[in-house]
Every structure is written in C-alpha cells, then in structure tokens.
Amino acid sequence: QVQLVESGGGLVPPGGSLRLSCAASGSISNIYQMGWYRQAPGKQRELVASIIHSRSTNYADTVKGRFTISRDNAKNTVYLQMNSLKPADTAVYHCNSIPPMPGDSWGQGTQVTVSS
Numbered sequence: 001q002v003q004l005v006e007s008g009g010g011l012v013p014p015g016g017s018l019r020l021s022c023a024a025s026g027s028i029s030n031i032y033q034m035g036w037y038r039q040a041p042g043k044q045r046e047l048v049a050s051i052i053h054s055r056s057t058n059y060a061d062t063v064k065g066r067f068t069i070s071r072d073n074a075k076n077t078v079y080l081q082m083n084s085l086k087p088a089d090t091a092v093y094h095c096n097s098i099p100p101m102p103g104d105s106w107g108q109g110t111q112v113t114v115s116s
Helices: none
Strands: 004-007 010-012 018-024 033-039 046-052 057-059 067-072 077-082 091-097 110-114
Touching: 004 091, 018 033, 018 091, 018 110, 033 067, 033 077, 046 067, 046 077, 057 067, 077 091
Parallel strands: 010 110
Antiparallel strands: 004 018, 018 077, 033 046, 033 091, 046 057, 067 077, 091 110
8 A cells, every 4th residue: 555655844934935755665557637635733644636647637716826736747746836825734744545445544744833
C-alpha cells in the first residue's frame, strides 16, 4: 500500500504563505484524483483541493483564489501552495486520493498554524 508523508507546515502570520508537499512511497501516476484535506480542532476533515492527473483542479470556496494544488507524477508528489493565509486555515493538512485509499492510508499530516 502506498504510504503518504506530508511536510511543509508551520507557523505563519496572517497573509503569509506556505507550500505543502505530499510524498508517496509508490507511484501515483495511476491514481485518477488526488486531494488535500484538512482537519481543524473539533471539526470534521474537509477536502480543500483536488486535482485530476495534472489537469483539472477544484477548490473549496473557502480557499479558492488563494490555494493552488499541483502534482508531479514523476516524483510521486502532490503540492499545495497556500497564499494569503487566514487564521481560519489553521488545521492539520493531509493528502490522499479521492476517495481515500482503503485501510490505514492516512499519513501523520502537517500542522499549519496561522497566527500573529
């Protein structure tokens, strides 16, 4: 089973930027759709961005215009560029396929904290 390792999170002030990476232990080229999810304390996990192969992308309304998802199948990596960050973006960010891979496919995630 493909293992996913997220990185790139941190503490940034409002208006700042971060670039998250998700490295897969195996090939993602055959995975039709990949996504970035986030889970804030006390809230359910939500899908914020998705990408079909390296073409079509979709975003939650809350991040549209600020976040950009991309994928590099040759590197088995998915990225999330996050700009104009807001305190409401504070969460643990995970990547996974859509729908999520079966079994224990979720990685540790990477913490993003937006605060002054």
